Amino acid sequence: MSKSDSIILDFFAGSGTTGHAVMEINKEDDGQRNFILCTNNENNICKEVTYERLRIINENEFKNLNLKYYQIDFIPTQNRFYYEYADQLLERVRELVELENAINFTDNKEIAIILSDEELEGFMQNLEENKDYRVVYLGHNVLATGEQEKALFENKIKINVIPDYYFQELRGL
Numbered sequence: 066m067s068k069s070d071s072i073i074l075d076f077f078a079g080s081g082t083t084g085h086a087v088m089e090i091n092k093e094d095d096g097q098r099n100f101i102l103c104t105n106n107e108n109n110i111c112k113e114v115t116y117e118r119l120r121i122i123n124e125n126e127f128k129n130l131n132l133k134y135y136q137i138d139f140i141p142t143q144n145r146f147y148y149e150y151a152d153q154l155l156e157r158v159r160e161l162v163e164l165e166n167a168i169n170f171t172d173n174k175e176i177a178i179i180l181s182d183e184e185l186e187g188f189m190q191n192l193e194e195n196k197d198y199r200v201v202y203l204g205h206n207v208l209a210t211g212e213q214e215k216a217l218f219e220n221k222i223k224i225n226v227i228p229d230y231y232f233q234e235l236r237g238l
Contacts, residue, residue: 073099088119159178203227
């Protein structure tokens with residue numbers, strides 16, 4: 066990784082100055098730097114100030130940047146069975162997979178995420194319409210049948226299983 070394609074991490078995002086600076090230096094030298102800004106969202110600063118600032122700068126000056134806002138919550142698991150909080154975990158898995166793999170599922174016709182057997186069945190029923198997809202991320206508890214795997218393979222769609230570690234740590238395993 067060179068300096069012009071670095072990833073800049075700022076754990077004290079504030080008003081988004083670091084993100085703005087990264088955008089500007091990329092513009093100056095045609096760099097491909099990315100940035101990750103983190104905050105505890107005290108006084109709603111992330112949502113109302115940081116994200117809004119970067120969104121407006123992007124719309125007015127850059128117009129082609131992928132800007133995402135992720136919010137995570139603590140999900141208490143103590144004295145609860147897994148099935149009692151599994152749906153809460155799944156609500157955030159999409160965002161975590163996007164972050165870890167630097168991808169965007171929104172309006173993406175090449176990469177899909179499927180978190181239930183019902184979603185997989187629907188995807189397979191519309192496989193002709195979904196033929197442009199190249200990768201499918203399957204939830205850890207979604208099991209494709211041999212027939213489904215074969216159809217995906219024949220359509221050159223790679224299967225990536227979402228790792229169990231998204232869930233195990235929160236289960237206390």
